[in-house]
Amino acid sequence: MQAKDLLQLADQFGSPLYVYDAEKIQSQYNRLTKAFSKVENLRVNYAMKALSNVAILQLLKNMGSGLDTVSIQEVLLGLHAGYEPERIFFTPNGVSLEEIEEVAAMGVQINIDNLSILEQFGTKHPHIPVCIRINPHVMAGGNANISVGHIDSKFGISVHQIPHILRIVENTKMSIVGIHMHTGSDILDIEVFLYAAEILFDTAKHFKDLQFLDFGSGFKVPYKKDDIETDIEELGKKLSKRFNAFCAEYGRDLTLIFEPGKFLVSEAGHFLVKVNVVKQTTSTVFAGVDSGFNHLIRPMLYGSSHHIENISNPKGKERFYSVVGYICETDTFANNRRIQEITEGDILSFRNAGAYCFSMSSNYNSRYKPAEVLWMNGQGILIRQAETFEDLLKNQIPLPQEIAATV
Numbered sequence: 001m002q003a004k005d006l007l008q009l010a011d012q013f014g015s016p017l018y019v020y021d022a023e024k025i026q027s028q029y030n031r032l033t034k035a036f037s038k039v040e041n042l043r044v045n046y047a048m049k050a051l052s053n054v055a056i057l058q059l060l061k062n063m064g065s066g067l068d069t070v071s072i073q074e075v076l077l078g079l080h081a082g083y084e085p086e087r088i089f090f091t092p093n094g095v096s097l098e099e100i101e102e103v104a105a106m107g108v109q110i111n112i113d114n115l116s117i118l119e120q121f122g123t124k125h126p127h128i129p130v131c132i133r134i135n136p137h138v139m140a141g142g143n144a145n146i147s148v149g150h151i152d153s154k155f156g157i158s159v160h161q162i163p164h165i166l167r168i169v170e171n172t173k174m175s176i177v178g179i180h181m182h183t184g185s186d187i188l189d190i191e192v193f194l195y196a197a198e199i200l201f202d203t204a205k206h207f208k209d210l211q212f213l214d215f216g217s218g219f220k221v222p223y224k225k226d227d228i229e230t231d232i233e234e235l236g237k238k239l240s241k242r243f244n245a246f247c248a249e250y251g252r253d254l255t256l257i258f259e260p261g262k263f264l265v266s267e268a269g270h271f272l273v274k275v276n277v278v279k280q281t282t283s284t285v286f287a288g289v290d291s292g293f294n295h296l297i298r299p300m301l302y303g304s305s306h307h308i309e310n311i312s313n314p315k316g317k318e319r320f321y322s323v324v325g326y327i328c329e330t331d332t333f334a335n336n337r338r339i340q341e342i343t344e345g346d347i348l349s350f351r352n353a354g355a356y357c358f359s360m361s362s363n364y365n366s367r368y369k370p371a372e373v374l375w376m377n378g379q380g381i382l383i384r385q386a387e388t389f390e391d392l393l394k395n396q397i398p399l400p401q402e403i404a405a406t407v
C-alpha cells in the first residue's frame with residue numbers, strides 16, 4: 001500500500017490510527033510456507049499475542065493458519081474467530097494448573113513448560129496428550145527481554161532435566177506427542193537456530209509417540225532500509241533437509257510447526273499520528289504527536305527503531321527531529337531522526353507497527369485506544385473503533401453515596 005492510501009485513511013478515520021495491509025500478511029505467509037515446501041506436513045500457528053484483533057485472526061485462518069496462544073483469553077478469542085480447538089496450541093508460562101485444565105478440556109493442544117505442572121497434569125489426566133516445551137540453553141534473540149531460550153530464562157524445561165521428564169512420563173503413563181522450543185525473537189543468525197534445532201532432535205529421540213516438533217519462532221524482520229533479517233529461504237532449505245532426515249531416522253512423518261508473530265504481521269502494520277506541535281528548543285526540534293507509549297511502547301520498552309515518514313510532505317527536504325508523545329513522562333519515539341520537513345497538522349507514519357504495538361497498548365493518562373483498519377482489496381475496513389469516554393468508565397464503580405458522604 002502507498003503513502004497516499006495511508007493519508008486518505010487518516011483523513012477518513014482520524015488519528016491516531018493503526019492500519020494493517022492484508023496483502024503483506026498474505027505474502028509473508030506464502031513466503032514461509034514456500035520456504036518449507038519440501039516438508040510434507042507443515043503447520044503455521046500464528047502467535048496471536050503479536051496482534052489479536054479478531055478480523056486479523058479470521059484473515060489468517062482463511063490463509064490456512066492455526067493459532068499459538070498464551071492465555072485462556074487468547075484461546076477464547078481464537079474460538080470466537082472460528083478456529084477449531086485442534087488448530088489451537090496453548091503455550092503458557094507460569095499459569096495455574098486450573099487454567100491449563102480448562103483449556104485442555106476445550107480440546108486445545110497444551111504445551112507444558114515446567115516439571116511441577118507436568119507431574120500434576122500427568123497424574124490427573126494421563127489420557128490427554130501433551131507437548132513439552134524444552135529450554136535448549138541457547139542465547140538467541142535481539143534483546144534481553146525477548147531472549148527466552150538461555151540458561152537464566154524462566155521458559156521451558158531444561159534439556160538437562162530430560163531424565164526427570166522421562167521419570168514423570170513413565171510413572172504417570174501420560175502421552176507426549178510433541179516437543180517444542182522457542183529461543184527468542186529477532187534471531188539474526190540462522191546457524192544458532194539450526195544449532196538449537198539439533199538439541200530439539202536429540203530430545204525428541206527419547207519419546208516414542210511423537211506427532212510433531214514445534215520450532216517456535218523468532219524470525220527477524222527488517223525495520224529500516226538495509227536492515228538485517230532472518231534468511232527464511234536459507235533456513236527453509238537447511239532445516240527442511242535436516243527435518244526430513246530426522247523423520248526418516250525416527251521412523252515416522254512428523255509435522256513441523258512454526259509459530260510466528262512478528263514475521264507475519266510486523267511489516268503489514270502502519271501507525272498514523274498527527275503532529276500537534278513543532279517545538280524548537282535550544283538543543284533540538286521536537287515533533288509532538290497525538291499519541292505516546294500508551295499506544296506504541298516498543299521504542300521505549302525494547303529500544304526498537306520504527307522508521308518514520310511524513311506522509312503529508314513525502315517530497316519535503318529532510319531535517320532532524322525528535323519525535324515525542326503526549327504522555328506526561330518521557331516518551332521518545334525517535335531521537336534526532338531525519339524526516340521530511342514537518343509542519344503542525346502533518347501525518348506521520350510509523351512502519352513495522354503490526355506486531356506487539358496495538359496488542360501492548362494501554363489507557364495510561366486515561367487516553368483512548370485508537371481505531372484499527374484493515375486495508376484489503378484497495379479499501380479500508382474498520383476492524384476496531386476508537387474508544388470513547390464510555391469505554392474508560394465501563395468497569396469502574398463509583399463510590400456509593402452513603403460511603404462517599406462519610407469522608
Ligand SMILES: Cc1ncc(COP(=O)(O)O)c(C=O)c1O
Binds near residue numbers: 047182259260
Ligand atoms: C512461545 C512463543 N512463540 C512464538 C512467539 C512469537 O515470536 P515472534 O513474534 O518473534 O515471531 C513468541 C513471542 O514472544 C513466544 O513467546
